Amino acid sequence: MNPSTTRPTGRFIRGRGRGGGAYRPYFYFRRNGRTIPAGGGGNTNAAARANFSGCRGQGRGATHNNYYTHPPNVILDSTFLRPECYAAPDDSHQAVQSYRADMPLPCPGWYLYFPQEPYKEESTLAQRIKAVEEHYTKNQNSYDLKQIQQDKWFKLDAIHVCDDKVLINVWPQLKEDMLERAQRTLATFAVAMHKVLTMDAVNSATSQQACDKNVYVPRCTLPRKIYVRPHGFAEINLISDLDRSLLGSLCTVRGVVSAIGIVEAAASWIAYQCPRCKQEQSMKQNGFYISRPYNCKKEGCRAKKNFIEQRSSPFTRITPQQIVQLQESNIQAPLDREFDSSNTLDVELRYDLVDTLVTGEEVIICGVIKIRTLDDEQNTNPSSSVYTSQIYMKAVSIHKAKHSGHIFTQRDMDAISMINSEPDSFKLLSHSVAPELHGEEIVKAGVLLSLFGGAGSQIHDEAEINVLLVGDPGIGKSHLLEMCAKISDRGTYLSGKHWSPATQSLTSALQGRTSDILTSGALTISKTGHCAIDDIDRLAPQQDILLQIMQSKIVSLPFHNLYATMSMPTSLIAAANSLRGHYDHSRPLTENSRLSTALLQHFHLVFLLLDKSNKDLDTSLTDHIKAIHDGIKKNTAIAERFDRKPKTNNSMNLSVNDDELDDEQYDLSVRLKLKIDICGEEELDLLPPILLKKFIAYARQRLRPLLNDEAAEALKSFYMSLRDKTGEEQRCNVTTSHLAGLICLSQARARVDFAEVVTKLHVRDVLCIVRHSIADTTLSDYVDRNPATTTAPTSQRGTVKKFIQMLELRAKALGRCMFNYDEIKDMAGQAGIACGVSNLVEIANLQGYLLKKGPNVYEVMID
Numbered sequence: 001m002n003p004s005t006t007r008p009t010g011r012f013i014r015g016r017g018r019g020g021g022a023y024r025p026y027f028y029f030r031r032n033g034r035t036i037p038a039g040g041g042g043n044t045n046a047a048a049r050a051n052f053s054g055c056r057g058q059g060r061g062a063t064h065n066n067y068y069t070h071p072p073n074v075i076l077d078s079t080f081l082r083p084e085c086y087a088a089p090d091d092s093h094q095a096v097q098s099y100r101a102d103m104p105l106p107c108p109g110w111y112l113y114f115p116q117e118p119y120k121e122e123s124t125l126a127q128r129i130k131a132v133e134e135h136y137t138k139n140q141n142s143y144d145l146k147q148i149q150q151d152k153w154f155k156l157d158a159i160h161v162c163d164d165k166v167l168i169n170v171w172p173q174l175k176e177d178m179l180e181r182a183q184r185t186l187a188t189f190a191v192a193m194h195k196v197l198t199m200d201a202v203n204s205a206t207s208q209q210a211c212d213k214n215v216y217v218p219r220c221t222l223p224r225k226i227y228v229r230p231h232g233f234a235e236i237n238l239i240s241d242l243d244r245s246l247l248g249s250l251c252t253v254r255g256v257v258s259a260i261g262i263v264e265a266a267a268s269w270i271a272y273q274c275p276r277c278k279q280e281q282s283m284k285q286n287g288f289y290i291s292r293p294y295n296c297k298k299e300g301c302r303a304k305k306n307f308i309e310q311r312s313s314p315f316t317r318i319t320p321q322q323i324v325q326l327q328e329s330n331i332q333a334p335l336d337r338e339f340d341s342s343n344t345l346d347v348e349l350r351y352d353l354v355d356t357l358v359t360g361e362e363v364i365i366c367g368v369i370k371i372r373t374l375d376d377e378q379n380t381n382p383s384s385s386v387y388t389s390q391i392y393m394k395a396v397s398i399h400k401a402k403h404s405g406h407i408f409t410q411r412d413m414d415a416i417s418m419i420n421s422e423p424d425s426f427k428l429l430s431h432s433v434a435p436e437l438h439g440e441e442i443v444k445a446g447v448l449l450s451l452f453g454g455a456g457s458q459i460h461d462e463a464e465i466n467v468l469l470v471g472d473p474g475i476g477k478s479h480l481l482e483m484c485a486k487i488s489d490r491g492t493y494l495s496g497k498h499w500s501p502a503t504q505s506l507t508s509a510l511q512g513r514t515s516d517i518l519t520s521g522a523l524t525i526s527k528t529g530h531c532a533i534d535d536i537d538r539l540a541p542q543q544d545i546l547l548q549i550m551q552s553k554i555v556s557l558p559f560h561n562l563y564a565t566m567s568m569p570t571s572l573i574a575a576a577n578s579l580r581g582h583y584d585h586s587r588p589l590t591e592n593s594r595l596s597t598a599l600l601q602h603f604h605l606v607f608l609l610l611d612k613s614n615k616d617l618d619t620s621l622t623d624h625i626k627a628i629h630d631g632i633k634k635n636t637a638i639a640e641r642f643d644r645k646p647k648t649n650n651s652m653n654l655s656v657n658d659d660e661l662d663d664e665q666y667d668l669s670v671r672l673k674l675k676i677d678i679c680g681e682e683e684l685d686l687l688p689p690i691l692l693k694k695f696i697a698y699a700r701q702r703l704r705p706l707l708n709d710e711a712a713e714a715l716k717s718f719y720m721s722l723r724d725k726t727g728e729e730q731r732c733n734v735t736t737s738h739l740a741g742l743i744c745l746s747q748a749r750a751r752v753d754f755a756e757v758v759t760k761l762h763v764r765d766v767l768c769i770v771r772h773s774i775a776d777t778t779l780s781d782y783v784d785r786n787p788a789t790t791t792a793p794t795s796q797r798g799t800v801k802k803f804i805q806m807l808e809l810r811a812k813a814l815g816r817c818m819f820n821y822d823e824i825k826d827m828a829g830q831a832g833i834a835c836g837v838s839n840l841v842e843i844a845n846l847q848g849y850l851l852k853k854g855p856n857v858y859e860v861m862i863d
């Protein structure tokens with residue numbers, strides 16, 4: 001009998017110990033609508049369902065029946081215990097269990113689409129099908145029948161359908177039906193296409209010659225079920241707006257794929273043939289066991305068993321399915337909402353849509369709203385049921401959002417053109433980035449340019465501008481970063497302080513109970529957008545990933561069963577604290593932060609945010625704080641104002657009349673600073689973040705500015721002067737990536753003004769910002785007054801310079817460049833530098849004057 005000794009014991013196992021029914025195993029339990037034998041193994045679940053090796057109806061003691069004979073060492077697999085993205089039950093409301101699979105001649109394939117009702121010749125549905133069919137045959141060039149036959153799906157464009165007068169005549173409320181009774185309408189369109197395809201296949205089969213000895217003519221193949229992929233019927237909704245009232249209707253949402261489940265394939269219908277009268281019937285499969293027919297569907301036939309599986313019949317259908325999670329990326333979504341579950345939506349993909357998405361991809365998905373229960377069937381007690389359910393979407397068409405931009409309302413457009421007509425929109429925008437951070441106009445301007453982004457070249461669509469803020473703690477870096485994440489159209493905020501590789505991943509990771517759900521991390525979610533990383537220095541173990549992204553915009557994902565590379569063009573806006581709690585000006589940047597030189601090289605702008613003690617600043621800061629808290633500077637709703645303002649769309653910001661000023665003397669920070677007069681600080685009517693976000697998204701979507709000759713010349717001369725200066729100034733080497741960064745920044749500056757051409761004036765602003773950034777990071781003779789760091793050398797700069805000059809002179813005099821460490825130490829001693837030589841060597845090495853060639857061997861670089 002049953003080898004009961006190997007059976008695992010568990011809390012689920014109950015029932016009679018031995019003996020029992022003919023077709024059911026004795027030990028089973030139900031979960032999510034499936035009957036699962038204890039120890040049967042969830043792993044073999046899908047496979048067993050797919051390969052039709054059903055056991056139902058088999059007598060007890062059948063030797064090949066593996067549900068009775070548990071192999072040894074079977075561990076009770078718990079994969080069926082609802083994973084995070086679990087497969088929703090397949091149309092459980094569809095009560096039809098089986099149907100006669102004959103094709104009514106006037107409408108072939110009818111039961112594939114309408115299994116629950118018979119075909120009636122004179123019904124309105126039949127008339128509609130006929131009209132749709134005519135529509136297909138009339139517009140042969142829009143519907144490629146051969147291709148549809150092969151793909152089993154076709155695109156249905158709203159414009160084509162709604163323009164067809166004949167069709168609309170027969171079916172006036174077509175559009176409403178499509179939106180409200182989506183599944184039935186889609187089935188109508190599909191069955192008509194099925195009919196057209198069948199006719200086409202039959203016609204081509206009868207017109208061609210028959211098989212003979214020399215020529216093989218393939219048999220006419222009947223089409224399988226056809227799926228309709230509608231396009232352009234529903235407006236784009238917000239994910240948070242979807243609710244139960246929309247059940248069964250067609251909706252479109254825009255979002256970023258944040259998690260992907262595994263692909264499951266199962267036979268949903270299996271066709272059987274009667275052994276006596278050859279009548280075919282199709283049985284619905286929705287449990288763990290294969291359902292087999294009990295009787296023949298033909299009247300008068302009394303066959304009860306030995307039905308034959310028809311695996312090649314069009315009525316046998318295997319359904320691959322996959323669940324993905326979508327996170328809202330609609331520009332109209334309100335900003336004040338924290339990340340929560342109302343911003344995400346589970347989407348079920350089927351058939352050809354399966355496996356078409358990758359994490360971090362932005363898509364527009366059209367689908368039917370459905371509901372699923374989260375409760376265990378067994379626990380749902382009708383008397384005291386706490387019935388929890390969740391909305392999900394069954395996708396019917398997927399559209400990549402890469403080339404379809406955001407949709408702006410008329411109100412948005414009015415506000416955008418109003419901002420653009422401000423006398424100095426650059427000032428207004430950069431002050432609106434982080435109103436609570438006082439001063440630091442140049443930093444805000446630099447961050448704003450990063451948010452606008454470069455227009456890219458012919459190879460890349462977008463070009464990233466990476467910004468790094470280094471500074472003392474408590475200056476407001478985190479606040480600035482949070483605002484950036486909010487304002488960017490695809491922004492995420494990541495804090496190195498609360499980050500751990502176990503719980504979050506930067507790129508993508510396999511998660512879930514069985515590690516089969518691919519989730520995306522912060523960098524993947526903000527692909528083509530901005531990732532604001534606070535405390536980037538704490539992500540030290542992940543610096544190679546960050547470096548890889550900044551260098552090549554490609555990241556590789558090594559998983560145990562898959563190796564993938566993903567393109568990840570994400571701009572980084574990062575912040576790092578100074579290493580000793582206080583920034584030390586006498587040391588280079590690499591010694592003040594925990595970031596590697598290679599990583600620092602890839603930031604286009606590096607700013608210092610320091611706690612400078614300055615009396616003027618302090619008084620104005622106090623005023624600023626007072627003003628904010630008194631409510632003077634409240635963000636006035638922009639919509640209120642633009643009724644009164646004349647709408648002059650002055651796209652170029654030419655109100656700056658200091659053109660005559662020399663480039664070197666021009667100071668952007670003065671221009672951007674709020675003017676102070678007798679009544680206090682100048683008041684700017686700051687923009688709310690949502691408007692800023694829309695403005696930036698609009699500019700990014702619309703504009704691809706190109707440099708004119710003057711601007712290119714100005715950039716070139718600045719770059720050349722930078723290259724020349726590297727010898728004297730003590731700074732990281734200037735490379736071509738800096739030139740690319742300069743071009744991107746100039747393009748971003750032009751986008752602020754909605755300009756198609758980058759002019760000299762734009763470049764001037766950018767150069768000013770870049771000069772600030774460079775000045776911030778060069779060594780200075782700034783005397784460090786912080787008592788905590790007084791032990792550090794205060795005026796090392798002069799020593800470094802002297803040391804390098806000495807090395808160069810010696811190298812020239814001796815006629816060789818290679819020295820070992822002892823020689824260098826001797827030379828330094830002769831020049832009067834007694835201590836700290838190893839430190840000097842290190843600094844010279846970092847700055848590229850000394851190259852380490854081997855253990856204790858250095859090469860002096862002479863230019």
Ligand SMILES: [Zn+2]
Binds near residue numbers: 278279297301302
């Ligand atoms: Zn029969």
